[in-house]
Amino acid sequence: DAGVTQSPTHLIKTRGQQVTLRCSPKSGHDTVSWYQQALGQGPQFIFQYYEEEERQRGNFPDRFSGHQFPNYSSELNVNALLLGDSALYLCASSPALIEEAFFGQGTRLTVV
Amino acid sequence: AQTVTQSQPEMSVQEAETVTLSCTYDTSESNYYLFWYKQPPSRQMILVIRQEAYKQQNATENRFSVNFQKAAKSFSLKISDSQLGDTAMYFCAFQGYAGGTSYGKLTFGQGTILTVHP
Numbered sequence: 022d023a024g025v026t027q028s029p030t031h032l033i034k035t036r037g038q039q040v041t042l043r044c045s046p047k048s049g050h051d052t053v054s055w056y057q058q059a060l061g062q063g064p065q066f067i068f069q070y071y072e073e074e075e076r077q078r079g080n081f082p083d084r085f086s087g088h089q090f091p092n093y094s095s096e097l098n099v100n101a102l103l104l105g106d107s108a109l110y111l112c113a114s115s116p117a118l119i120e121e122a123f124f125g126q127g128t129r130l131t132v133v
Numbered sequence: 134a135q136t137v138t139q140s141q142p143e144m145s146v147q148e149a150e151t152v153t154l155s156c157t158y159d160t161s162e163s164n165y166y167l168f169w170y171k172q173p174p175s176r177q178m179i180l181v182i183r184q185e186a187y188k189q190q191n192a193t194e195n196r197f198s199v200n201f202q203k204a205a206k207s208f209s210l211k212i213s214d215s216q217l218g219d220t221a222m223y224f225c226a227f228q229g230y231a232g233g234t235s236y237g238k239l240t241f242g243q244g245t246i247l248t249v250h251p
Contacts, residue, residue: 063224063241077238124178
């Protein structure tokens, strides 16, 4: 079992650009959540997908959007990147909305 | 809204000793889980221990145990016989269920950096 996999591992983008991060959930998991973790801080909830729909959303602007595919994999898109979007982006999957979440190793996004 | 507070930015302990990490939380919900996660330098968040709020008995996982005080909204983690591999950032987290506003999402504290010295 490969666990939760995220790609890419690292990414450098220029302010104003757009970025897409990808997540493949652990086998048997149908719920995917995304978190943003600034350096030295705890993760902040961005949104959660279940049955290809956004079920919950944290306090993030509309520049942050996502998608879940029929195979349960997910994408996080961020438009009009700001320097403050530089962070570690974590994906977590679970077999249901409130079951134990398993995390990927994250994508380190640097905006310059 | 839920809040989780970890008041110890950094802790250190000698190998084989015991250390306790503190966490307090605030919520109006009555049905929830509490977690401790470990994040080593490899960045992967690993679940250490989980406590259901309706259970009075404190959760235990090998060398890890919690002291859950529901009325005080306190949830501390005790690590016994500390090992070098325990060195990591530790996060306390809250998750509501039963349809509350925090249903399905994790709310994390700011984290405590634990260093285990040989």
